[in-house]
Amino acid sequence: MLPGIIDGKPACRSCTGIKLNVDCVECGAEDELYAHGRCWRCVLGSTVDRLLTNPETGIINDELKPFATALKSMKRANSGLTWINQEHVMAFLTELARMPLVSHDVVDQLPRSRTREYVRELLVTHQILPARDGLLHRYIDWSNDALNRLNSAEHRDIANRYIRWHHLRQMHSMESVSHGTFLRSKQTVTVTIEFLNWLTDRDVSIGDLSQADLDAWQAEGPSTREFAIRFLAWAIKTKLVAADLAMTPHRRGTSAKMSVEDQRDVVDGLTSNQPSLNPRDRAAAILVLVFGQQIDRVVKLTWNDVIVSDELVTVTLGGIAIALPAPLDEPFRYLAGERDLANTAAHPATNWVFRGYLPGQHIDPSHLRNRLRSTFSTRAARLGTLHELTKLAPVAILADTLGYSPATIERHAVASAATYAQYVANL
Known part of the structure; x- marks a missing residue:
């Protein structure tokens, strides 16, 4: 803590002689104090212990002890305390503490809410509950x-x-x-x-x-x-109705596609000096607009798929690592830089490029799709990109590079009237 100034520069209490009390009365750490002379971390610890103590036994059940440790060890204790002090969170944790055993069936018996599912995923993340679908x-x-x-x-x-x-x-x-x-x-x-x-x-x-x-x-x-x-x-x-009944099915190829001009305008907006989207949304948008990726696949990217070095950023979508030139690499560099800051009790050592709200999970595809909707339609953009890409390269190469099946790329190639001869002519 640097509460004083010497020669125009911040200085500590010892050098300045300032008697400001910033020592936690519980742990003795020099830190920001939250209440009654205690720091955020000590208050968080006592709050967790209080809420997770079984009122019938007076102790925290053995199954919940790793969970309590994880909550108390959050890097940002103030954020953890802000979350846990919400009335509905305290009520849920209090009920959970009463349970002699913790299982998915036990959690299912508690009132359905977003808090229940969030805590469930926390318990899975810290291996207190087994993973389930x-x-x-x-x-x-x-x-x-x-x-x-x-x-x-x-x-x-x-x-x-x-x-x-x-x-x-x-x-x-x-x-x-x-x-x-x-x-x-x-x-x-x-x-x-x-x-x-x-x-x-x-x-x-x-x-x-x-x-x-x-x-x-x-x-x-x-x-x-x-x-x-x-x-x-x-x-x-199942023979509930007559076998000769029929409905008119949806015809393939009738969905709207984003034009090349609109694609370029959106990409220009994403890479401008003042982009309208945050780095995470821009990174996802680039994967859709430039590489024709489905949002459902984008959200599953891990840092094993994206490699960031001083010289180069590559992303592996299929069987080939694709280099991202500047300025397309900028949002991925930003996300890589904040990766360590993302490590919390909800996401310890997270490997997701697009981490989500639920502990240990990637971002929900619908949520990301809705965030991008204000700028462009992800479906129209993806179809437009694939429509254009199939004019420039053979089916096998595109399928392997972008992670699509050859049959899927073949359909887009037929729709765009692309042929291998056109590809050769463009070389």
């Missing part, structure tokens, strides 16, 4: 609530079967549920519920569904109604 359980919670929106008991039972025996069956067969699968399943069930309620309003049961009903459903509403085709396929397979 968070998106799978989020979908289960969401679907249970969604079923309450159905107006007919008959249709509620059908929707429940559709969720359990189609969506959840597929999810349980996966190693982990991707964010794309999670969102697609939510969208499909949401449209299915709207469709079944529409049938209820028309006094039509699922067994009496006709082609005229399906045609009216699509004709009377927005294009998103076509997603009910997924439910229809399941209903046909």
